[in-house]
Amino acid sequence: MARPGKSGAAQRATEFATRHPRGLFWLTGLIAVLAIAQFPRIHIDTDPENMLPGDQPERVFNDRVEQRFGLHDAIVVGLVNEQHPQGIYNAASLTALHRLTQAILELDGVIRPDLMSLATADNIRQARDGAIRFEWMMKEPPTSDAEALRIRQQVDRLPLLKDTLVSGDGQAAAIYVPIESKDLSYRISQQIEALADGIVGDDALYITGLPVAEDTFGVEMFIQMGISAPLAGLMIFLLMWYFFRSWQLIVAPMIVAMVTVIATMGLLIGLGFTVHIMSSMIPIFLMPIAVVDSVHIMSEFVDRYRHDEGAAAAIRQVIAQLYRPMLFTSLTSAVGFASLLLTPIPPVQVFGAFVAFGILLAFLLTILFIPAYVVRLKPDSLAALKARRPAESLDSPLARGLRRTGRFAFGQGRLIASLALLVAALSAAGILRIEINDNPVRWFKESHRIRVADRVLNEHFAGTYDAFLVLEHDDPAALAAFRDAAGQLLDSAAAAGSDVSGLRGQLATLAPGGALDEFIAAVDDALFAAAGNAADALDALLSQAEQFRERSRYFQDPSALALIERLQSVLAATGRVGKASALPDVVKVVNRELHGGDPADYRIPDSAAGVAQTLLQYQSSHRPQDLWHMVTPDLRSASLWLQLTSGDNQHMSAVTDALAAWLADHPLPPGLHARWAGKTYINVVWQREMVRGMLRSLLGAFLVVFAMMWLLFRSLRFGLLAMLPLTLTIVAVYGLIGWIGKDYDMPIAVLSSLTLGLSIDFAIHFLQRMRSLYAACGSFSKAAQEIFEEPGRAIARNAIVIALGFTPLFLAPLVPYVTVGAFMASIMALSGLATLVLLPAIIGWWRPGMPAD
Structure with missing residues (x-):
């Protein structure tokens, strides 16, 4: 020593x-x-997403999901009226909701097309000619409580809106405000509060959601840095004064x-x-x-x-x-x-x-x-x-x-x-x-406005926390078979004197989706310049390519949608998921209205052609982009949006564990894979x-x-x-x-x-x-x-x-x-x-x- x-x-x-x-x-x-x-x-x-490295697999997948499905961080704004006999469905409350929605749409940093509110939602009903009609649910605010009740009747027929935009008890309405970047959430939430002061009357306003909670914490954390450290220094100074x-x-x-x-x-x-x-x-x-x-x-x-x-x-x-x-x-x-x-x-x-x-x-x-x-x-x-x-x-x-x-x-x-x-x-x-x-x-105390809003809105709605179950279909064997058949037809076209070198290059890198669409367009162009046996070969190739594209649209198949329905039921049964919204909800509503509005027709069509018709009809709505939040345009990937009433990691883990246990007993079909994404899951x-x-x-x-x-x-x-x-x-x-x-x-x-x-x-x-x-x-x-x-x-x-x-x-x-x-x-x-x-x-x-x- x-x-x-x-x-x-x-x-x-x-x-x-x-x-x-x-x-x-x-x-x-x-x-x-x-x-x-x-x-x-x-x-x-x-x-919290930055708690993970940028190349962490789950984070990379989550970023890819957000990009492919057009998902954005959102602030949840809630109006609650527990005093009026009709709850939120009264003329004054819905007028305030409409005015506040229009004001929020003017804020910088808000992604306007994706904002969700009764004032921006579609009502879907049958038109006289057997088609369906999309009209604004609340283009103008109601002028009477009777009109407000009619809006309630319309909302009750649309499962995508119920318990998401309006609570099941009818006492609360929500506005989902998607934002360009989560670091804008505090600023935008403060602006919304300022707007509400001049709009909202007897209704109670609440603002919550993970992005605003995280950004608000950042602001208050910065303030706390300037308070706690000096106070700690003062305490130490006083203690040392006592001792020395x-x-x-x-x-x-x-x-x-x-x-x-x-x-x-x-x-x-x-x-x-x-x-x-x-x-x-x-x-x-x-x-x-x-x-x-x-x-x-x-x-x-x-x-x-x-x-x-x-x-x-x-x-x-x-x-x-x-x-x-x-x-x-x-x-x-x-x-x-x-x-x-x-x-x-x-x-x-x-x-x-x-x-x-x-x-x-x-x-x-x-x-x-x-x-x-x-x-x-x-x-x-x-x-x-x-x-x-x-x-x-x-x-x-x-x-x-x-x-x-x-x-x-x-x-x-x-x-x-x-x-x-x-x-x-x-x-x-x-x-x-x-x-x-x-x-x-x-991270906030129970009395903090974020915690209060979180508690109140999750009592009324299906949940302000979200997670996504992403289903992806991939069939390498079918793609390989198509390539082989297409290669033989290209050989025939080349033997007949057609230049198919460009098509061969596209075929080598072919994948279902956009690349397949480009290949079909290129074959169609080549067909115009071909003649004789070359034209016959290219025509056969075009037909096979279109058939392969149709087969690769996995989530156009009624059985695939039925599987998603079953997954929705399994997830709801966990007791942790307030609601699971997915493509079948859209398909069933449109199918019902196409067949006269009978509740018995609230179901998935029996054929892929029937499903395709519902999807095509929905694309003529005021919000066609909502469809691509649930399924990719090539119909090979689908997303289930889970609303949870709690953001606790334990509760999210309980959901993932329950699904894993169910899938162990009920394996997905060959080629279909399920993965998790979303902020609540990334926190886990x-x-x-x-x-x-x-x-x-x-x-x-x-x-x-x-x-x-x-x-x-x-x-x-x-x-x-x-x-x-x-x-x-x-x-x-x-x-x-x-x-x-x-x-x-x-x-x-x-x-x-x-x-x-x-x-x-x-x-x-x-x-x-x-x-x-x-x-x-x-x-x-x-x-x-x-x-x-x-x-x-x-x-x-x-x-x-x-x-x-x-x-x-x-x-x-x-x-x-x-x-x-x-x-x-x-x-x-x-x-x-x-x-x-x-x-x-x-x-x-x-x-x-x-x-x-």
């Missing part, structure tokens, strides 16, 4: 700091100024903390990284962590300072004594956060990397800035400080309590070890109760990836930290001892999560690295100082007594400062911030308690390398 004063790096650093304090002050100020200059470039991103009773002593640690935060965030922004939910918490994490070493140094300095020796000599002794434990505590804390680089979640990787950087920067600033600051204090100020004695004196309640704790811990090793095992067992049982779950809307994917990544990072970091402890203490026994508080804290914290029923979400997951990084710090200081005291006095009993004097007080002060430094987060309106504050306090309390009680108990019982006197 390195002895105090023998560290060359510590000696050189202290010498430099004490000889060039002014230069260090200027350099520190310059770093802060350069970092602040980067702040205007900040870019905030709260899109000298603003001159506590200014230096506060400067170190603030420069660490500013420099780290400046570097993150300057390098072009976006500020996600986790990186927004970097200041909150770094502010308390950055003062840890400073508190140790200041505590030791106050005890060591002698007027006749001077501040420089005292601070050199302090740094020499504390350098090695401070270095290893900083390294282990940094390793804990850097382990997040092993997760497959980019924002979490960024968070871990920059917190690790900030911890190491804080260590560097501490061993340079603090000595420079101390030697610039006037001797009179130091003498006055020494004379006053800090609040944490030998006779303070904390000091007396620590002495009693020491006597109890060293004397009751077996009892304390047994209690620790009991806590571990109970915690293990709690860990088994942990449920993995997250939902961006739950990144949560799953995060949990796996966190387990890998936690295990990897645990092993690295253990190796570092072995290296630090040059002893396997002391390495194992150092890991005890860490292990017990991790087990106890996650056991507590399980017992209180707190979901394992993103902030909780990241706290694993925090636990790993900070829980080891106190153990390092305790064990290093215990060994030093024993080596100095050669008496175990005396070392056991001394460890609970200044070293114990420094550990206790640090635990209190860090734990209480996070309490301002309790006041935050955002749940992840509250979660971090609560569990940070728990982590520090548990790790401090484990260090000051469990470690001396085990040492007193085991005596590793410290025999009795």
